[in-house]
Amino acid sequence: MICERPQPRPEYDTIVVGAGPAGAMAAYGAVERGPVLLVEASALPRDKSCGGMLNEYAQEFLARIAPLPRSMVLDPAHVNFRYVDWDRSIRKPTGLRFLNVDRGEFDDWLLSFLPDDVEILGATQLIGFTQDADGVTVTLKRDGVEYAVSCNNLVGADGARSAVRRALGEGSVSTYVTLQDFCVLGGELEPYFDCIYMRDVGDSYAYSYVVPKGDVAIVGSVFYPKTKRPHLKQDLTMTMLRESFPQLGDTVKREASVALSVRSPGDVIPGRGRVLLVGEAGGFMSPTSGEGISYAMNTGRTAGEAIATSAPAEALDAYARATRHIGANIHRKLKWLPFMESSWGKYLAGFVPTPVVSRITEGL
Ligand SMILES: Cc1cc2nc3c(=O)[nH]c(=O)nc-3n(C[C@H](O)[C@H](O)[C@H](O)COP(=O)(O)OP(=O)(O)OC[C@H]3O[C@@H](n4cnc5c(N)ncnc54)[C@H](O)[C@@H]3O)c2cc1C
Numbered sequence: 001m002i003c004e005r006p007q008p009r010p011e012y013d014t015i016v017v018g019a020g021p022a023g024a025m026a027a028y029g030a031v032e033r034g035p036v037l038l039v040e041a042s043a044l045p046r047d048k049s050c051g052g053m054l055n056e057y058a059q060e061f062l063a064r065i066a067p068l069p070r071s072m073v074l075d076p077a078h079v080n081f082r083y084v085d086w087d088r089s090i091r092k093p094t095g096l097r098f099l100n101v102d103r104g105e106f107d108d109w110l111l112s113f114l115p116d117d118v119e120i121l122g123a124t125q126l127i128g129f130t131q132d133a134d135g136v137t138v139t140l141k142r143d144g145v146e147y148a149v150s151c152n153n154l155v156g157a158d159g160a161r162s163a164v165r166r167a168l169g170e171g172s173v174s175t176y177v178t179l180q181d182f183c184v185l186g187g188e189l190e191p192y193f194d195c196i197y198m199r200d201v202g203d204s205y206a207y208s209y210v211v212p213k214g215d216v217a218i219v220g221s222v223f224y225p226k227t228k229r230p231h232l233k234q235d236l237t238m239t240m241l242r243e244s245f246p247q248l249g250d251t252v253k254r255e256a257s258v259a260l261s262v263r264s265p266g267d268v269i270p271g272r273g274r275v276l277l278v279g280e281a282g283g284f285m286s287p288t289s290g291e292g293i294s295y296a297m298n299t300g301r302t303a304g305e306a307i308a309t310s311a312p313a314e315a316l317d318a319y320a321r322a323t324r325h326i327g328a329n330i331h332r333k334l335k336w337l338p339f340m341e342s343s344w345g346k347y348l349a350g351f352v353p354t355p356v357v358s359r360i361t362e363g364l
Helices: 021-030 056-063 103-111 163-167 230-244 293-309 312-322 324-334 337-341 343-351 354-361
Strands: 014-017 036-039 073-085 090-101 118-121 124-132 135-142 145-151 153-156 175-185 192-197 205-213 216-223 248-260 275-277
Touching: 014 021, 014 135, 014 145, 021 036, 021 103, 021 153, 021 293, 036 124, 056 090, 056 293, 073 205, 073 343, 090 103, 090 192, 090 205, 124 163, 135 153, 153 163, 153 293, 163 275, 175 205, 175 230, 205 230, 216 230, 216 248, 230 248, 275 293, 275 312, 293 312, 293 324, 312 324, 337 343
Parallel strands: 014 036, 014 153, 036 118, 073 192, 153 275
Antiparallel strands: 073 090, 124 135, 135 145, 175 216, 175 248, 192 205, 205 216
């Protein structure tokens, strides 16, 4: 429930920073031990730039919580991942199947599960914190006023540019630049989540994707960190894509964002002391496919359970143990990155058998 309270109380059992899927699930579990404050820097409901594709692991996770309301599923409800080598006109469908949701409604729905013992404060930012053997003191800013609030455990669920992670001295993970155009659909698109490699856009370009979403299509592009003038490059990809997809009408909205670019095993950090890092804040995301929702929900829920079942000083150890296999899965995927990003890897991808694609993407 979104809180009408104008300011936080002085003390909670757990404070969770960030109201994405990782933060929502962490609060959901942690409240079993005591009152939780969930703070979100944006006004709620928040608007997260995303493709809104739920992979099989996200779907399995949700099946254990509650059936997804049909109203948030967009048309076509399911899309299969298809690899497209633009220059050689290769379209290679795979068996990877996604549920196609409205991301804003999905995030809001996750928050609706939180009981009254979780206070949710939108437009409230974590500024910093200190921790010692007795607990954590968090500084929050709301309506220009700063508040010191104490807790037994702090959960950093604050995404790719996590302030909690930086304050722990764990550095930050580099980020891709992402742009998404929402285009009016002038005709039906095939039910695929097309991932498109084009050689003419330049070295800073990773790939584009096209996916139908009800009355519109999302056309996204991912650029390597520190790309200059990404808007111009997105204009170029839009022009090229429209030649092959005449169904793509005018762009009604363009959004720019960042996505985590996990490059090494050291990018994955479960936290330190009484502070737990979940979702993208902890580096939990697929380095090979950019899928993060399943990782966020799973690590958030695991952190919440660790807090609910452990003494505050032991919650991090319990969480780190329970997420070791997720870290190992990310390490395994990282080994594929140099191949996937090389020009010969992109060339060979058109010939890679479907079971190998499944192997590269398998796990959370
Ligand atoms: C363009 C794009 C497309 C994507 N498409 C997909 C997809 O189709 N499928 C998929 O599985 N994944 C996708 N992802 C990845 C996915 O969106 C993320 O991995 C997922 O949202 C991570 O969840 P999270 O809870 O860790 O963080 P987030 O969802 O990023 O939430 C973090 C929250 O913390 C808040 N916050 C940050 N700093 C503070 C602070 N100091 N104080 C308070 N609050 C703070 C932010 O406002 C934000 O709301 C995509 C990402 C991008 C950028």
